[in-house]
Amino acid sequence: MHFRDSKRKVDYVLAYHYRKRLAQHQHGASSPEPMNRAGSMTVVSNGETRKGRLKLQPDSGQHIPQELLGAQMIELGPLDALEEEKRLQREEYEHNLVAAGLEIEKDAENKSQGLSFVRIHAPWQVLSREAELHKIKMPTKKMYEIKEEGGILKKLNKIWCKLTEPLQPQVPQENTKMKTVDIFFSFLGINTLIANNVYDAAYPLHDEFLRNCKIHLKMIALTNLFIYLFISLFFFRKYFGEKIGLYFAWLGLYTEFLIPSSVVGIFVFLYGCITIESDIPSKEMCDQRNAFTMCPLCDKFCDYWNLSSACATARASHLFDNPATVFFSIFMALWATMFLEQWKRLQMRLSYFWDLTGLEEEEDEKDKLTWNDRIPGYAANCGLILFMIMLTFSAVFGVIVYRITTAAALSFSTNETTRSNVRVTVTATAVIINLVVILILDEIYGAVAKWLTEIEVPKTEKAFEERLILKAFLLKFVNSYAPIFYVAFFKGRFVGRPGHYVYVFDGYRMEECAPGGCLMELCIQLSIIMLGKQLIQNNLFEIGIPKLKKLFRKLKDGRTEPKEMNTNQSKDPQQWDLDYSLEPFTGLTPEYMEMIIQFGFVTLFVASFPLAPLFALLNNIIEVRLDAKKFVTELRRPDTVRAKDIGIWYNILSGIGKLSVIINVTFVIAVTSDFIPRLMYQYAYSQNGTMHGFINHTLSYFNVSHLKAGTQPENSPFAQDVLFCRFKDYREPPWSPNQYEFSKQYWAVLSARLAFVILFQNLVMFLSVLVDWMIPDIPKDISEQIKKEKSVLVDFFLKEEHEKLKLIESFITRDKHKQKSGTKDQKSRSASFCQFDRSQKGSVASFSSQHTEV
């Protein structure tokens, strides 16, 4: 953790691979003889001439004169020239670092090629100077404390007067130092050098604090989630900076909020389980005595069937399609609003505790491009995004086609078991195909979004990040939800009716929902995609692949440097070696993305899957631990970044929240579920106010003689007995003058559905606005605290000014006296000292006032 003198702390590490033309032990040799010997040890395998190498100065530690290099460049092979160029850039960069006041320590490059580290220590003077130049705000809490106690201030001032080095505070603060180093480096352009492969990596070191914490974390991990979260929150902020701290705070709050919704979800599910026996429609459906002869599900090969054979699906549907679901939908819409409100408050609170209230992200805009320069970028963006969305849609359509054709193919089958399980087989395989497609496209879309954003050349780093996130989110959102949207809103709506079916391609009928309604299928789709995505993406991709990569790299390193390993193994691996072997930190975007897609699953379609919050909760409890572990042990320590809020993610969350009101509370319940038709039946059409006869009411009649030629069931054992078959729709019966037109009931139910949508959309929106308005964005204690601190500051500042002026008055008077008397030299000087003390105090006050300004 320290330089070889064990005093100076290693603040930052640069790592690079070197490859030398001459091995270290031939240092200073200039005859061709040993060079050839060395050739056997280097791994230079390209067929360039040895001539060029002869002219090289073998001591790579020294600076190569520019004119000499120019001459050499011509004669060097392209690879070696590049290597040489890089070495020069490194030397220049390190030279600059030293010139800037940093202290560096390098390993000797004692192998022909290999990994070398530049360890950097930043003395406090340099940091504070840089901080001042770059306007980084120092933590002011400390100063604030000092200010309020006049006694200490005076004492400090006395000490101050005796010191000759006025620039260096005695108590450097760890956290500020860390921050300053990072910003310092990014200003110096290390990122460009890494991008150009001059250096391999640049990272601050994990330190002992971490190791202590790791044990600590393991101890707590199994005991309690919240203590764990609470501790890790402050640990993460201190160790990784505010941006990562905010992520964990957000994740913690979200997980916490999932608890009540899980509980309510379980109760809703249990309510469905309990009432299943008393549900009249599903009982009627299962009753063998009610012989509803249904129209065949496919042409020619399918037979008429009895509705009671779909009994199981009907019963299962009731689990998700009951009055409690309506309540749960409204609950979840309000839950989302509440969560966002609480997050705003928590963010504000953290801002205050973490001294971020005055933070402003200022960035220089890159050189401005004209509108004309941007047009190709924007055009490519729009085009490709549209293309990608079309790709997603065609994937979904492809799966639909798969389902239709497979179902048709399977129904030709002579095997009775196969035919009876057609629906289950098709649905299950299709969902798995969907899942795989989603997972593959997700990876592709991530890369595409990045490439598109680079094309667009956003003006600032922040804009780059925001646009990248928006694009990636848009693509991944469409990707994840397109199949679910299809099932929720479109499936089974374009089937046509018996005798007038809608056909796709050549004679394949559009697919229908199961007799229990599409909600059951929506639930299956949702649960498999959500769980599958979570399991595979989070656990396999996030944990498995980095481990594999690490293993792979270890193996590779072991193979290429087998000899040198032996020499290294003798001494303990240093912290920088260990950290170098970790994966680099690539930003929080994947973490947020995953959670926000999950948030969508939890809120958007919760009406069809009340257990979604529970599964999300279980996932997150693991996720928090995995993420924490990953950050601490699997990744290099990221540069600390200050951030005031979670940025664009908040907007996305709030957009999902709004969408959830529309989709969840209204469309799912009104459009997909049977809630409204049931209510309508009970209160408008039922003879005795009960649900008896509901199934009969929802089924229309069809005269089998109207079936088109060639679509009648073949080999039907009871085709002769069937005069009318039934299908699920509200249509006029065959004996009506407008046969098979939509019936009055159809329009009445549709009106009721739409009225429900209007009513509930406005109600829930109104409630959301109310919640938003009732909960203040800034917690009261925080706003009061800020106000108090501010007023203390202003008072202090004004008092200070008064005193200063008074002092000057007395000083001037004294000065006049002295001019007359010409003596009392000593007094005047002491007065001016004190005056300086005061002006110092004044500057502290103004610094702090800037800081606490909200």
Place this chain on the structure above:
Amino acid sequence: MHFRDSKRKVDYVLAYHYRKRLAQHQHGASSPEPMNRAGSMTVVSNGETRKGRLKLQPDSGQHIPQELLGAQMIELGPLDALEEEKRLQREEYEHNLVAAGLEIEKDAENKSQGLSFVRIHAPWQVLSREAELHKIKMPTKKMYEIKEEGGILKKLNKIWCKLTEPLQPQVPQENTKMKTVDIFFSFLGINTLIANNVYDAAYPLHDEFLRNCKIHLKMIALTNLFIYLFISLFFFRKYFGEKIGLYFAWLGLYTEFLIPSSVVGIFVFLYGCITIESDIPSKEMCDQRNAFTMCPLCDKFCDYWNLSSACATARASHLFDNPATVFFSIFMALWATMFLEQWKRLQMRLSYFWDLTGLEEEEDEKDKLTWNDRIPGYAANCGLILFMIMLTFSAVFGVIVYRITTAAALSFSTNETTRSNVRVTVTATAVIINLVVILILDEIYGAVAKWLTEIEVPKTEKAFEERLILKAFLLKFVNSYAPIFYVAFFKGRFVGRPGHYVYVFDGYRMEECAPGGCLMELCIQLSIIMLGKQLIQNNLFEIGIPKLKKLFRKLKDGRTEPKEMNTNQSKDPQQWDLDYSLEPFTGLTPEYMEMIIQFGFVTLFVASFPLAPLFALLNNIIEVRLDAKKFVTELRRPDTVRAKDIGIWYNILSGIGKLSVIINVTFVIAVTSDFIPRLMYQYAYSQNGTMHGFINHTLSYFNVSHLKAGTQPENSPFAQDVLFCRFKDYREPPWSPNQYEFSKQYWAVLSARLAFVILFQNLVMFLSVLVDWMIPDIPKDISEQIKKEKSVLVDFFLKEEHEKLKLIESFITRDKHKQKSGTKDQKSRSASFCQFDRSQKGSVASFSSQHTEV
């Protein structure tokens, strides 16, 4: 405008009525003799003993010893004791003012009773000290300028060192001074004294600047609205303070925004006028050949009638009920969003130009009441508000009853003209009654809201104002819009059907809409209430009543003090006399309220009255002038109040904007207008895709033999010929098995209406969010300017700190030298002077940095 020395400006005036026990010319007399003589000149007419008076010190100008007063109080009559008490309070208050450093000038109280003025001049020292104590921010622009020019700063500093009075800047700024005086006075509790009638009034003076402006304003008033607005905006801000300035800025922007909407509104109206001839449904209705025999409009006395007799209404309806209206509704919803966005930007811009960016309204909370103390207040609030709303509803219901009964009564009439004009007569009189009720209730509700808010005891002044506004708005909103809502959404919907009418009271049928639809009636209602309210409230109440009051007071003063008038008339009336005769300023609430209720008229129901924006525009052009004139000539100059924004009014505006989307774009078009049925007919039911036959399609059949006994028309000339009569509804015909039930068309049209609501509500909301998101809240130039100023400040501050430290280093080094040499006294002193200059600059910088912090 000045004290008698013509030098010191009168900053503030206190006015009071005095009544003396002894006249001035008996000053110093102590014998009972002249006292009795004086008795004839005083107007003391109560029968108290003269004994008490004898003991009074006759010189009211001198202070009465407290112990003496205590003895007297017992013997004085209650009225005189009160008078004496007030005089003492005044004396004490004026004594305090003088003690606080203010300079006052009083008129001699040379009459037995009358009006006296205390004129106050606030010297700059006092103001700046108070400003500092109360943390009032000084304008910093000036300081900022100075800072940037180091040369001037140094020169100024040299001058500074020679001055012995360091506290007083040389250029006092008028505006700041004004502000400080007001705040100063409010701190000293003048409001309490006015409330207790110790003083009559306290106000700053109108000044010459005003008089110049008055001429100026008159010159511009007739030329151009916008130049006028632009000038008056800056004039008002400078003269009355930011709060009133913001009101005029808001009014100006609103008026400006009304221009495009008026233009579009006129075009929509013209479109209606032009297309009226080509409108097939109204042509069909007017065609005498189409003999639609309609069912009678009332029982017994009304006859069957031909639809073509309602031709005129149908044609008029088309003016407001055409496809352009739909477009206009969407336009206005977006217009409202755009207006709010632009206002946010303008507010931000003004904030910046008026140096309000750092302004924070801090108020001390009053002593805290417990929840128990508040319960009665809250309960009374809820109860009374509910009661008031019920009162409004019953007023509306009363008018409905009036309409029903009068219509019934008039239809008994034997006079043919009366009977043919029943509908017109009833509608017109009912609307006028509505208008009168609204105007009366408006005044009552204003008082009730104030009383309710006082009961509630809000914690701060700001909370008081906000709650008062909210209550008053709620009540006045309900009051103004209840009759309109009734016509828009309820009228004609609870009529029942022929043979099964809904009756209220004893045999009165519920009222129906005219055959052309309710939209026509809505339009009449809206235009009369809107125009009537504007004309009567704005012009009569706002201008007429203050003038009457002034006249009345003048007459009264002339009657009670006829003798003293003569003595006064010789000299010119002073500015304070003139100002005292004006009405006091009572706040901006009525002005805002009026405009916001108008905003509601313009946005909420614009679909039914496209000319509303035009009338609003015309009203506002006058309103701006009247308001400006009122503020300048009819009211006492108000205390300047700083305000950063228009406060709760913005929320109300935004609420109306949201409501307008729901009401206007969706319900009016979908529910009230015939837009959807027409579309449905054209695309679903029409034989040839045209509107021919629409009227026939909307009319249901009724078999006259099904009319209940006693409700058949008496004395009908063609009762024998009529088998079926028609009525406007979608119901099954008499020959259907479900006769008179709602038909399939009814449900289909209802579904279409509701689908339209959902579609448009979400579309317009989405567009609003888009507009909100596209237009940044802070104008780009302003945000850049703020950023630039801030960075200049930070740079300046850092440089300053650096220089200071450098200087100190050199100073210390020199000090050491001097300690060794013991000489060079002079140099050290000059260094300390310079150092002081620097610390001054530092404090300026920190002051400004606080100020520009956003």
